[in-house]
Amino acid sequence: QKTFKITVLPGDGIGPEVIRQAIATIKEVEKKYEYKFELSEALIGGCAIDAHGVPLPDSTLEQCKNSDAVLLGAVGGAKWDTLPGHIRPEAGLLAIRAGLGLFANLRPAIIYSSLKNASPLRADIVKDGIDIMVVRELTGGIYFGKRGRTAVEGMGEAAYDTEMYSVGEVERIARVGFESAMKRNKILTSVDKANVLESSRLWREVVIKMSKDYPEVTLNHMYVDNAAMQLVRNPMQFDVIVTSNMFGDILSDEASMITGSIGMLPSASIGAGTLGLYEPIHGSAPDIAGQDKANPIATILSVAMMMRYSCGLENVAKDIEVAVERVLEKGYRTGDIVSEGTELVGTMKMGSLITSEI
Amino acid sequence: QKTFKITVLPGDGIGPEVIRQAIATIKEVEKKYEYKFELSEALIGGCAIDAHGVPLPDSTLEQCKNSDAVLLGAVGGAKWDTLPGHIRPEAGLLAIRAGLGLFANLRPAIIYSSLKNASPLRADIVKDGIDIMVVRELTGGIYFGKRGRTAVEGMGEAAYDTEMYSVGEVERIARVGFESAMKRNKILTSVDKANVLESSRLWREVVIKMSKDYPEVTLNHMYVDNAAMQLVRNPMQFDVIVTSNMFGDILSDEASMITGSIGMLPSASIGAGTLGLYEPIHGSAPDIAGQDKANPIATILSVAMMMRYSCGLENVAKDIEVAVERVLEKGYRTGDIVSEGTELVGTMKMGSLITSEI
C-alpha cells in the first residue's frame, strides 16, 4: 500500500475553507482506493507573517521539500498590503516556487459544457468550448533577474529589472510544452516577442531546435500582443501555449477569464522530479471568507492535478474530475457560478456533493 | 492661412491604398476649410529595404523631423520576414519612434454603436459600448534597454533584455495619462506589476506623486495580469489606461480586439512638441493588398487624430469622425465589418463616401 506525504498550506482568506473540502476529497479517495495520504499542515502567506514575521518560514519550505506534493489554498489580504514587498504574502509564493524548483506552471483553461453561458465571450465563439493548457515558465525571466535602482543622466533616478533566459531554462520548459501537447491535440503555440527581445530570440531558437524531437507536434510561434488578441477572437485555435514567466502571468489569467469561471480552475507547478505544488488560480477573497460562500471546486480539481502529476494516479484524477462534472450537471452551483434554473449551495455542501460522487 | 507640412509614409501591403483614401480626406478638408496641407511622400519598411537596404533611411527621418505631422500606412510582409532583425520592416517603426522622440502612444479602443455585434464579447457586456484610451509609453522600457547574450554556469548560453524606467520618463508619460483623463471621464488606471518589478514600483511612486497635481482624476492601480482579465470581464470600468511599453503593447492590442473592429482603429504617437505620427493599428495585410478590399477607416480616423493633436484643429477632427459615423449608419461596410443587412463596398468607394460627408 503506497503512502503519499502531502503538505497542506491553507493560507489566508477563503484558503482554509476551500482546503477543508479538498481534504475531504482526499479522505474519500483513501476510502475508495488502496492509497494512503499523510497530511500535515504548515503556514504560508499572511498567517505566516503574523506568526513568524515572514511569508515563507524555513520550516514550511523544509516540510514541503520532504513531501510528495504540496496543496495550497490562497494567500493575501488587505491587512498585509502595506508591508514592504519582500515580506508580503505574494513574496511567499515566489519563494516557494524558487525554493522547490517548480519551473513549470500548468494552467488549464476549460469551459465545462454546463457553464458555457458564464463565458464573457459571444456564444458562437465558445460554442465548441475552450480547452487550453497554458504552460508558464515559473522560476526564471524578469521575475528572478537582477533588479535595482540607478540614476540616468538628466532623467533622475531609474529602476531596472532583467529578463534573462538560458538555453537550459528554455529547454526544460519547452519540453514540458511539447510533452503536454503530445498528450493532447499535438498543437503547441510558443509565445514570445522575438521581433523585439533578445531573450525571445533565444527562446525561439531553442524551441525550434527541440521541435525536431517532436515531429508529430505542430509548432506555431506567436507574438505576445497577437496572442492576447487571438485568445479573445478565437480561443479554439489553441491547444497548448508555452511561454515565459511574465507573458505567462498575463496570458494564463486572460485565458482563465474567457472561460468565465475563475472559481473552477486549478493549477499545478512542477519541477524536475514528481514533487509539485497545487493550488486554485483564484485569490484569497477576504470579502467572503468564513461565510461558506467560496467555490471549493478549483481546489478540489487541484487535488485531481496532484493525483495525476505527483502521485501518478491518473484514474483517481479522472474520478475526481468526473465527480465535479456530475455535480455541475445535476445543477448545483456556488454563488460565483449560480444562474437561473440552478441550485445555490455553500462551500461545504458543494464539497460533500462532490465527495459523494467519488 | 495656415499651412501644415505632412510627411506621408505609405509603406507596404495595403498601406498605399488606405493612405490614398486618407489623402483624399485631407484634400477634402482643404477644400472646405481655410487650411493648407503640404504633402510629401517618403519610404519606410519593406519598400525602404528594397530601395535603400534599411527600413528607415536617414532621408525619411530628416523629412519627418521637418514636418508638422507624419501619416503612416502599414509596414511588413513575408518577403522581408527572413532578414536579420535590425533590417526588418518593424525595426523601422522602432527607429522612427525613437528618432522623433514619440514617447506616448495613444490608442483609442471604441465600439461604434452600429458595429456592436462585431465585438467578440457577450452583448450584455458591451451593451453600453466600449470607450477606452490606452496611453502606452513608447520609447523606453524593455524595448530600448540594454540587451545581449552571455553565459550562465551550467545552463549554457543566455540572452537578456533590460526593463528600465527613469523618473523623468515616467513623469512625462503619466502626465499624458492624467491630461487625457482630464479631457475624458477623469478616471485613470495605471497598470504595472509592482508586486514583482522594481521598475513598476518606481512607476507607481511617480504616478502617485503626480496625482497630487490632478485632484479631480480618480487614480487606480492595477496589476497587468488583472488588467488583462478586466478588459474581457468588464471593459466599461476603464476610461484611460496608462502603462509601460511592453504592457501597453499587449493591453492595447487586447483592448482593440474586444471592440471587434481592428480595421476601424487609429493611433497617435506624440512627443514633447506637436509633431506626431499617425497610423492605423492594423497591419499591412499582404493577402488582400491591391484588391480594393482593405478598410480605409482606421487610416482616415488617424487623419482625424492628426488634426486634433498635431494641427490643433479639433473641429476638423470631429468633422472627419462624424463623417465616418454617418457612413456607417447608412449601412456601408468594407469586407472586414460587413454583416447581414449592410452594403459591401471597396476601399475606394468607402473613402469617397466619407469625403462626401465632410
Ligand SMILES: CC(C)[C@H](C(=O)O)[C@@H](O)C(=O)O
Ligand atoms: C502574486 C504574484 C506575484 C503572482 C505572479 O505574478 O506570479 C500571481 O499573479 C500568480 O500568477 O501566481
Ligand SMILES: CC(C)[C@H](C(=O)O)[C@@H](O)C(=O)O
Ligand atoms: C512591430 C512591433 C515591434 C510593434 C511593437 O511591439 O511596438 C507593434 O506590435 C506595435 O505595437 O506597434
